[in-house]
Amino acid sequence: MTYSKILLSGILSFLYLTTIGQVGVDYDLKKPKKWENRTLASETANNGKKFRKFRHFVQNNITHYNYYYNSNEKVKLIIARAKLSFKEDYSRLLPFYNYTLDATAAQKKDLDSVIYKCTMGILIHDTRNDWTDNLYLLMGETYYLKKQYDSAAITFQFINWAFAPKESDGYAIPIGSNYNADAGGNNSIVSTAEKQKPLEKFFQLPPPSRNDALLWKIRTELAKDDYIGAASLIEVLARDPQFPPRLQPNLQEERALYFYKQNVYDSAAYFLERALPAAGTREEGARWEYLIAQLYERLGQSYEAKTFYERVIAHTYDPILEIYARLNAIRQNKEGGADYIQRNIDALVKMAHKDRFESYRDIIYYTAAQMELERHNIPGAITFLNLCTKNSARNGTQRDKAFLQLGNLSFEAKDYRMAKSMYDSINMISLTREQDVSWLPDRKAALTIIVTQMQIMYRQDSLQRIAALSPPIRDAFLKKLARYLRKQQGLRDQEEENGTGSNNTNNKQIPDLFGTGANASAADWYFNNQNLKTRGYSDFKSNWGNRPNVDNWQVSSIMKSNLAATNVKNNAGFGTDAQAKGASSSGIDYKSLLANVPTTPEKLKKSNDSIEKALFLLGKTYQEGIADYAYAINAYDSLLSKFPATLQKEEALLNMYYCYKKLGDEANAARILELLKQKFPKGSFTAKAVNPDSANEAKTRQKVNATHQYEKIYNAFIEGNFDSAIAMKKVADSLYGDKYWTPQLLYIESVYFIRTHQDPQAKMVLSQIIGKFPHTPMADKATTLLDVLNRRRQIEDYLTHLQVKKAADDDSITISNFPTARDSLKGTRLVRNDSNMLKQDDTSSWAKAKAREQALAKTTTKPTVTLPGMIKVDSTNGANTIKMDDFQLAALHRYQDSLQTAMAKSSADSAQKAILKQRADSVQAALKKLQADTAQLAAKLRTMNSAFALTPDKPHSVLIVMNKVDPVYVSEAKNAFNGYNQENLYSQSLTADNASISDSVKLLVISGFATDADALT
DSSP states (O other): OOHHHHHHHHHHHHHHHHHHHSTTOOOOOSOOGGGTTSOOTTTSTTSSOOOOHHHHHHHHHHIIIIIIHHHHHHHHHHHHHHHHTOOOOTTSOOOSSSSOHHHHHTOHHHHHHHHHHHHHHHHSSOTTSTTHHHHHHHHHHHHHHTTOHHHHHHHHHHHHHHTSOBOTTSOBOOOSSHHHHHTTSOTTOOSOOOOOOHHHHHTTOOOOTHHHHHHHHHHHHHHTTOHHHHHHHHHHHHTOTTSOGGGHHHHHHHHHHHHHHTTOHHHHHHHHHHTGGGOSSHHHHHHHHHHHHHHHHHTTOHHHHHHHHHHHHHHOOOHHHHHHHHHHHHHTOOOSSTTHHHHHHHHHHHHHTSGGGGGGHHHHHHHHHHHHHHTTOHHHHHHHHHHHHHTSOTTOHHHHHHHHHHHHHHHHTTOHHHHHHHHHTSOHHHHHHHSOOTTHHHHHHHHHHHHHHHHHHHHHHHHHHHHTSOHHHHHHHHHHHHHHHHHHTTOOOHHHHTTOSTTOOTTSOOOOTTOOSTTOOGGGSGGGOHHHHHHHHHHHHHHHOSOOSOTTHHHHHHHHHHHHHHHHHHTTTTTOOHHHHHHHHSOSSHHHHHHHSOOSHHHHHHHHHHHHHHHHHHHHHHHHTSOOHHHHHHHHHHHHHHOTTOTTHHHHHHHHHHHHHHHTOHHHHHHHHHHHHHHOTTOHHHHHHHOHHHHHHHHHHHHHHHHHHHHHHHHHHHHTOHHHHHHHHHHHHHHHOSOTTHHHHHHHHHHHHHHTTOHHHHHHHHHHHHHHSTTSHHHHHHHHHHHHHHTHHHHHHHHHHOOOOOOOTTOOOEEOOOSOHHHHHHOOOEEOOGGGSOOTTOOHHHHHHHHHHHHHHHOOOOOOOSSTTOOEEEEETTEEEEEOOHHHHHHHHHHHHHHHHHHHHTSSOHHHHHHHHHHHHHHHHHHHHHHHHHHHHHHHHHHHHSSOOOOTTSOEEEEEEEESOOHHHHHHHHHHHHHHHHHHOTTSOOEEEEEESSSSEEEEEEEEESSHHHHHO
């Protein structure tokens, strides 16, 4: 067998393997259409003709420049695009490569074109040219970039087999075996020798691709997480003395990748340093040096890390990478005493003051903050983080990181107001791309509740302290406060507005600003008269207060005051009390401020109620929102101290017991438990504390009982027994309260009131749903129904005067679709076809079908049995009947009895008994087969004579049986299905209509399904 024959058979084998090697690889072995009648060069490569030099030269150049070169350039372009889309984060450990295989696999169209180009380059050229193995290698790389690792592994393995060293007669030379050692060779050699002749070097012919394929096979095994296979091949190549020197850095790269993926950072850094010559460009080499420094830093080897960071500074052109390298190099400087951190921080601050680093000050200050945290200097870290936020871009990621860390530091210090403010400043969308902050929304929500309740408590405590002052002192304080707030808002003093102030200048003579009077002089002009300017400034300040030096300050002041009032009004429902709303809506004056002060018992009770609710909610949020059990205990303790008679006392004690248990304070937990037992011996919260399992079981039983009760109410509503349902619902609500099925039953109850024209009751029920169950689907439905109910008279008047012509039963009714954009494209219509439906209130078809079935059942059949197990079918008068001979059947039974008798008589003769038993079994089998065939044929004939037949490929309908359902809901079901079909199944001609079986049984018939499968799905 010649070398060309081996290679051609290998091509066909490889193409077959690629079709089965990877899911999604679809390779067609047929020739392209334009070459289907042409004999390709790959097919004639083994015809025995000599591969002459001129042909060799031509085939090499065409294969190289027309196929390999273009395909290789496209692969380079694919990788370059993936690198451009990759975003580095130098604050974290860098990935091994600066692109992802997801980004390359996304370019499927270009990768497929490379595979096609390589395949065609192999098929239409002589397989003995020097670029065939390179095309296979490029094809394997493309499969790897497509993340089709099985196909890539098959390709590289094929290269290893097909292009292995051969003897002169075409047989493969054994590699890596003891046979080589016995023959005087080396049993460790598995690679291909790369000794090019001078002429090959001159024409720059490619080296053998088999060695490259072995390295790519290692990378493929690592991508599949097959560390054992990768390690085996790495060791084999590392011990191979013939492995070419040009690929030694690439082998070290694969070894570094092997250890990097397993987080063995010391070995990864060691081998990656030796793989630096394999970096494609100087910039990628600098990136690997940065990664080496990061690996050494994680190992605690500061000197080596600093060395490689400094090498990055000398080699990189990327200013961002240079900045991070400089920062980290400074951080690694741990020599010269215990104050090395302070020296590093001073160096960073000095670096930030330089103009060339102005654009990177946020990164510098953020790094300085991290160094302050290393020595646990929290105030210093907060200072640098604030500088970072001030020097960051408005939507910069570094700014969000700084705010996040500021929020975390404030949260750890239990400064929840500041933590909420910091978290609210974060752009969640951009930060989510950088790190996992899935926990942040829940923490922000909890902090919002905490801060709101703290504001309520602070406000009410302040108002109560003001109310406790004596009236003269309180009045003077409020007046002074009103004047201060009005000036702060840019408003005049109230006394000046009333005309009683000392600055009323209505009767004053207006000065001549421009000096145009009779006694005018140059010194009288306003801007030249220092006295007038001073007096004007004093008058302006006394009238209008301090004003910014901006245009349109009057309009701006009014807009700000109105905007502030509007914001307070809009946010009033979010945890604020009613007194704050009153203060914001009214003007800022003495009376409005006094109205908010709890000077009466009613106002004082209202203020205390706000504090009571705020304390309980504060404790519960501390406990459940942020798991701060110590603060939760303080809040509950304050609640019980200030309000001993609070209605939340039992639950507060239970929560305190739970918090003490969480803190491990068993003594206080036992004390609270005893207090619970004394104060509330039969309380539900006490039961939860004493025996949580029994309490859960009781709650489950209550829920099951409530569900059964509400199911009865629901069925009564659906059946139309509204009076009985309403009576049962009142009883259930008194027992179980507003839970479980309450919103659904209320909605059905409103439908009943609407039907009986009790609109006020219906509106009340719908409003109850909206108020008690907001943000639920039933609330949305109730809102829509309430809007329709408010326009009931208008809708009824329109329908009363609407003239509608009733269609005849045999008319075809065309229902237009909803006016959507799809109508203009599809132009479909839903057509009613009454032939596929049951006629309403007409049971004649059912009666006829029933009569035919009964007649068939009463027919006396006498099948004729000519032989045991056979039946004869006779067709007379167009009706199929089964004729069976009773005599033959009786003869079979008699024969069976005689066999049984003979078996009994010949019990002593075992052989005779066995023969008789065999005959009896044969007769029994014949009887069973006769009975089975008779039953099967009878069932088939019943189906043929029945009004219904199983024909899956014929049009089908779907029936929905509604038993004891009020006609209102039957009609609503029909309308609902019609609307759904028109909106979602507009391309099918589906119709929905009602039919009646009896007064209590109704049918909803949906017709128009093409087959039974369509109807079932």
